[in-house]
Amino acid sequence: MIKAHEMNFDNGEYVFFNIDLFSSKNDSARPWYRANDTDERNHNARQAYEALMTVTLRKPTSPEYHSFSEEVKRRARRMYKNFTYGEEEVNSFVGAFHDAVILYALALNETLAADGSITDGAAITRRMWNRTFEGITGTVSIDSNGDRNADYSLLDLNPATDQFEVVETISETKQEVSSRSQVGPSTLGRGGDRTTPASDRPSQCRFRS
Incomplete structure (x- = not known):
């Protein structure tokens, strides 16, 4: 920039x-x-x-995620000496890993309830697809390809x-x-001193070798 x-x-x-x-x-x-x-x-x-x-x-903002973050930081202080988080809340990827374990557990329990095997990865995986549940990061939705619908x-x-x-x-x-804009449409994504919308044909394009 x-x-x-x-x-x-x-x-x-x-x-x-x-x-x-x-x-x-x-x-x-x-x-x-x-x-x-x-x-x-x-x-x-x-x-x-x-x-x-x-x-x-x-980034999750629910009270549940805040409590989850506090617990993760508490355990980190106890289990890993001299390690502290510099953030108010832990990275959302930590919560995503938590929800991934929950997803696996749900699919595994359903597989075992249907007399399946813990080693049948294909059966367990199929039960992960096309499902939605509430995780620590919010609504977890998995599509028919096994991909998570993200926000x-x-x-x-x-x-x-x-x-x-x-x-x-x-x-x-x-x-x-x-x-959720508190900035206002007149300033969103607009640099410099311009107060009106720019042309759709930029006039100042000067590339340097």
Whole structure:
């Protein structure tokens, strides 16, 4: 994004999309800031990131997930010396692994109840498909191909707070898109000083070799 700023691509005529599935809550809130960088580069990055929108996995926000996070952190402190989480809540992938074990247990129990074998992987796998249950991360929905229907969040920089915030949630499980924008449609994904929509034909495209 620093290079985009240098090439004047944050002038309001361009929008950049970033796929970031693994960042922590703290890292995703202010990705433009580097404590060990110069004030000038942080300023330029801050300006450039106004033209960036990030797609990430929806982070669970339920009280149940908060309790789950506290228990994971408590066990980590007890079982692994000198290890602490630097986050308010553990990464959503930790919850996803938890729900994967629950999914396997449900399918295994059903297989055994039908006089199946614990070694019959094909039978156990078939019982994982086409099913929905409530996990620690929320609704877990597995389609007919064995893929999980995931929920995603769209993040945009709020100029008032200098932080990226969730503005849209795309739910494959509920087949819906919900808006949570506090930024306002006039500033979503728009960099520079532009106050009106840009042309669909960018005029400042100057590539360098």
